Amino acid sequence: MSIKLKRNLAMHKTCVVCGQPTELEVGFYYGTSYVSYALTVALSVASLIAWWIFIGLSIYDNRFIYWLIFNAVFLFCLQPILMRLSRSLWISWFVKYDPDWQNSAPEDVSERVNTNQGEDI
Template sequence: MFKKGSKLYSVFTGACPKCHQECMFTNKNPYVLSEAFNMREKCSHCGLKYRIEPSFFYGSMYISYAVGIAFATAAFVISFFVFKASIHAVFISIIITLLAFVPVIFRLSRTIWINLFISYDKTLAKK
């Protein structure tokens, strides 16, 4: 399920969606904030240009909204049902969760978006 060749592998590792050989981002760690949003221009292994067209990643904003809602829902469920927190504490936990995971949400949304348009090519993995 999370093996090379699957969309989930590319989404969760940030790997090139076409060959899965290198990370699309210049630094694999999303919490190096000076480089958190820096992407490579193209894959050095297969040559896939990540910015397929100008403003390509604007569509990832829609994905980002959905991923943010998923994180907020998880924070709500954990704080309200597991820890039995008050509604004010729940609200604060949602805000903290969303702020803490901004780099992760950003990267997930971009990798999900590009994986909607680019498919894995098995022949490139063998090169």
Template sequence: MLKKGSKLNSILTGTCPKCQNESMYEDKNPLNLSKVLKMNETCSHCGLRYQIEPSFFYGSMYVSYALNVAVGVATFIVSYVFLGTSIKNSFFAILGSLIILFPWVLRWSRNIYINMFVSYDPLNSKK
């Protein structure tokens, strides 16, 4: 479904944005909350250093805010507009969806952020 070489492939799978052959994370399971943000230092396949500069991933907080707003708005539209629940129940639905999606949003925000700065290189993919 996701073609290797696309940014979407790297974002959704959490693979190295440069070669897309290896996971950036020590533990591929985002539900292991103690290791949800533990990343490898470099890609063992292409050698890309993930921490491009000190505190590089602080910028991913802004991406995380945008993703959380999108989740909140989508949940509100589904619960309040389509399901016809009260504002109070919609609030609890938003809160629940943000808590449930928390580990994925954390990783997706990092994946999106690093993919803004690093592009796929097919030559590194074949090494």
């Protein structure tokens, strides 16, 4: 898997499997910040517990500071993956996968897809 940092937020306009649009409306993906935050908190807690078990924590030395530095670098390196994962989770919660979407598309698409998005004004 190759990650292109300049194109980290780029997504297909439609699903490559069923053709369903992925850009549902302007600002649809703003909620992914909450998902990304929850993922980073969960990873931070998991890394703290792992650090505590394998290395230990103490107020008498700098092991906690070393964990903070490790955790910051760890999350920084995972940031592109976490962004994509949070976007995938977000759209999966609001749009259920339907392999036959084009044949069973809703009659009123205005609620589901903003057709004017992406047009030059």
